[in-house]
Amino acid sequence: MTLGGAVLQVAGLRARVDGSDAEILRGVDIEVPAGQVVAIMGPNGSGKSTLGHVLMGRPGYTVTGGTASINGEDLLAMPTYRRAQAGLFLAHQYPIEVPGVPLDRALARAMSARAGVGVRSRPAVAAALAAEIASMGMDPRFVDWPLNVDLSGGEKKRNETVQIGVLKPRIAVLDEIDSGLDVDALAVVAARIAEATREWGLGVLAITHYNRLLTYLPATTVHVMAHGQIVDSGGPDLALSLEESGYQGYE
Amino acid sequence: MATARAFTAYASSALGGPEWLRRRREEAFSRWEAAGLPSQSEEVWRYSRIDELDLDAYSPVPPGTAAMDPDTLPCGDAFPGSAALVWSHDAQVTHVELGDELASKGVVVGTVLAGPPGGNAAAAGEIAEEHYGTAAPPRDGLGNLAGAFVDDVVVVSIPDGVVIDSPIVVVHWGSASQEPSLGSNAIFPRTLIVAGTNSKATVVEISTSAPWGAVGTRLLVVPVTEVVVAANAHLDYVSLQDLGPHDWQIAHQASTVGRDARFTSFTTALGADYARVRTDSKAVAPGAETRLFAAYFGTGTQMHDFRTLQDHAAPHTKSDLYFKGAVADEARSVYSGLIRICKGAVRSVAFQENRNLVLSEGAHADSVPNLDIQENDVRCSHASAVGPVDPDQRYYLESRGVPPEEAEQLVVEGFFDDIVARAPGVPAVRAMIHQKVTAKLKEKF
Numbered sequence: 278m279t280l281g282g283a284v285l286q287v288a289g290l291r292a293r294v295d296g297s298d299a300e301i302l303r304g305v306d307i308e309v310p311a312g313q314v315v316a317i318m319g320p321n322g323s324g325k326s327t328l329g330h331v332l333m334g335r336p337g338y339t340v341t342g343g344t345a346s347i348n349g350e351d352l353l354a355m356p357t358y359r360r361a362q363a364g365l366f367l368a369h370q371y372p373i374e375v376p377g378v379p380l381d382r383a384l385a386r387a388m389s390a391r392a393g394v395g396v397r398s399r400p401a402v403a404a405a406l407a408a409e410i411a412s413m414g415m416d417p418r419f420v421d422w423p424l425n426v427d428l429s430g431g432e433k434k435r436n437e438t439v440q441i442g443v444l445k446p447r448i449a450v451l452d453e454i455d456s457g458l459d460v461d462a463l464a465v466v467a468a469r470i471a472e473a474t475r476e477w478g479l480g481v482l483a484i485t486h487y488n489r490l491l492t493y494l495p496a497t498t499v500h501v502m503a504h505g506q507i508v509d510s511g512g513p514d515l516a517l518s519l520e521e522s523g524y525q526g527y528e
Numbered sequence: 529m530a531t532a533r534a535f536t537a538y539a540s541s542a543l544g545g546p547e548w549l550r551r552r553r554e555e556a557f558s559r560w561e562a563a564g565l566p567s568q569s570e571e572v573w574r575y576s577r578i579d580e581l582d583l584d585a586y587s588p589v590p591p592g593t594a595a596m597d598p599d600t601l602p603c604g605d606a607f608p609g610s611a612a613l614v615w616s617h618d619a620q621v622t623h624v625e626l627g628d629e630l631a632s633k634g635v636v637v638g639t640v641l642a643g644p645p646g647g648n649a650a651a652a653g654e655i656a657e658e659h660y661g662t663a664a665p666p667r668d669g670l671g672n673l674a675g676a677f678v679d680d681v682v683v684v685s686i687p688d689g690v691v692i693d694s695p696i697v698v699v700h701w702g703s704a705s706q707e708p709s710l711g712s713n714a715i716f717p718r719t720l721i722v723a724g725t726n727s728k729a730t731v732v733e734i735s736t737s738a739p740w741g742a743v744g745t746r747l748l749v750v751p752v753t754e755v756v757v758a759a760n761a762h763l764d765y766v767s768l769q770d771l772g773p774h775d776w777q778i779a780h781q782a783s784t785v786g787r788d789a790r791f792t793s794f795t796t797a798l799g800a801d802y803a804r805v806r807t808d809s810k811a812v813a814p815g816a817e818t819r820l821f822a823a824y825f826g827t828g829t830q831m832h833d834f835r836t837l838q839d840h841a842a843p844h845t846k847s848d849l850y851f852k853g854a855v856a857d858e859a860r861s862v863y864s865g866l867i868r869i870c871k872g873a874v875r876s877v878a879f880q881e882n883r884n885l886v887l888s889e890g891a892h893a894d895s896v897p898n899l900d901i902q903e904n905d906v907r908c909s910h911a912s913a914v915g916p917v918d919p920d921q922r923y924y925l926e927s928r929g930v931p932p933e934e935a936e937q938l939v940v941e942g943f944f945d946d947i948v949a950r951a952p953g954v955p956a957v958r959a960m961i962h963q964k965v966t967a968k969l970k971e972k973f
Binding site: 333335336356357358361362366367369372373374375376377378382383384386387388390391423424440444 | 918919920921923924925926927928929930931932934935938939941942943944945946947949
């Protein structure tokens with residue numbers, strides 16, 4: 278069922294925030310195979326969200342060492358939009374409001390800009406969005422709602438998930454997609470992403486504080502991050518034990 | 529020599545019309561002679577370009593010289609669904625369309641000099657005499673000049689209880705001087721809109737100049753639009769300024785809003801070299817509500833200049849202002865607005881928000897919101913912002929695969945769509961504004 282071996286490979290990745298000498302990422306190694314879920318857990322300030330932004334190329338961060346590639350293509354050499362076109366998706370922890378820019382228009386532009394895909398008309402994208410939105414039990418008004426404007430925290434996270442279903446990336450980095458979601462919404466979001474791993478072999482890098490997400494979206498590998506490094510790795514049991522013991526052992 | 533058509537008492541008195549209008553011109557001319565042009569040293573003209581205005585380069589248009597064959601109206605089909613149409617050429621009304629049904633309901637769309645077509649010729653004059661200058665008494669030298677050289681007055685009057693869904697459209701078209709040696713044309717369009725008790729209507733004013741001929745224009749346009757909204761009426765007013773790149777406009781829009789009435793104004797400024805709009809809206813009775821919107825976009829060396837007054841002269845009144853604009857290249861914009869809550873206007877609510885996108889390093893926007901609150905039990909707030917496209921917004925779009933230039937374009941389009949969506953009236957009105965803004969954005973993207 279998978280459409281080939283899209284793999285995210287991160288090796289020895291180091292990065293700092295512009296204007297500061299301190300490294301937030303201090304040599305991170307991660308692999309995400311197609312169709313699998315890899316979780317990164319860890320305390321606040323461990324560098325988890327920074328990893329997501331550095332992979333996506335957010336302005337304000339400088340890579341100071343290491344490599345990152347998707348399907349063999351060097352991510353770090355590309356501007357942000359090219360990373361997205363190469364198959365990387367970031368579900369933002371805090372999706373930005375863009376007044377006056379409807380979701381379907383933004384995604385139609387994004388898809389039309391991809392080399393080799395050809396122009397995707399806005400009605401075609403709207404239809405795909407409508408189907409995705411209906412399958413997640415959301416209101417049809419989200420199809421052309423201005424990006425994230427006046428949405429609740431939970432609506433924003435569902436709105437991010439809907440975009441995964443339409444853009445069909447190879448790798449989705451989920452930056453705390455479980456924050457702001459109630460249990461029912463979390464189940465819907467996680468089920469859609471789990472389905473995507475089977476449907477087109479989506480690889481998932483799930484950044485989270487809590488095991489709760491992983492009960493709905495089972496991970497094959499769990500990494501613990503602290504002080505900008507992976508300090509422990511294991512299977513689903515590791516997430517369970519963290520739920521009980523917390524992160525004290527890694528601080 | 530320009531003297532034959534200069535701004536003289538003789539030129540003012542040569543203009544026609546009823547006795548009261550002639551008297552008003554005389555009074556305005558006396559004030560003009562005494563006070564002359566304002567200067568940038570006056571607070572209300574700070575940041576403006578009024579010191580650049582060289583009146584000797586302009587001359588008023590002699591009465592009765594404008595002519596226009598209605599069959600060749602350059603944008604006669606711009607509003608296929610309009611309820612009425614007024615065509616004014618160099619501020620001289622040359623064509624009026626008003627359907628029999630509206631005329632039979634007592635709707636007046638006409639002019640003081642010519643009267644309404646097929647209606648009571650005296651009606652327009654009587655309405656104008658009663659209301660002329662009540663909402664917009666001359667506030668400064670340009671107001672005096674406009675008052676002294678106004679040629680005709682477009683009158684739109686909706687009687688008590690009459691509801692009109694389609695827009696009443698007034699097009700002011702300016703043209704290049706037919707005698708270039710006399711300088712460029714200065715024109716003084718004047719419009720009076722009176723909405724009777726319980727009435728409802730939309731009036732659209734379009735100010736444009738002649739790109740159709742080979743000659744570009746260098747007009748001075750000094751329009752005055754007065755709106756009188758009676759109790760419980762809903763009046764929507766839309767103005768679109770799409771003048772040529774060398775034209776100057778110094779406009780005054782003023783409204784008085786009665787008990788439980790609602791006035792909504794949407795101003796779009798896209799053209800001209802320097803275009804100033806002064807917007808005054810006065811809530812004169814309890815329950816009055818005013819909503820003022822504007823969208824503006826300057827490129828090249830254009831300057832758009834807005835001065836607003838939300839004047840609360842009665843208790844339980846409400847006003848809401850939202851102005852959004854962008855400057856690119858070396859363009860400039862100014863927004864300076866005042867909320868005034870007069871003594872006694874308790875329980876009034878007023879908001880004011882101005883947002884500006886600065887799209888180039890050489891462009892500049894000033895935003896100066898002000899409050900003058902003389903009463904305690906009120907709710908007021910203001911907000912203003914000036915800055916480039918938000919890098920976080922661009923990053924969000926780029927993270928979906930939108931290239932940077934397109935992301936910026938999307939954000940700017942969205943910035944304007946957000947304000948255009950608030951334009952009142954039927955969808956065709958919003959479509960017209962949207963089409964004009966989109967065409968202007970295409971100059972940049």
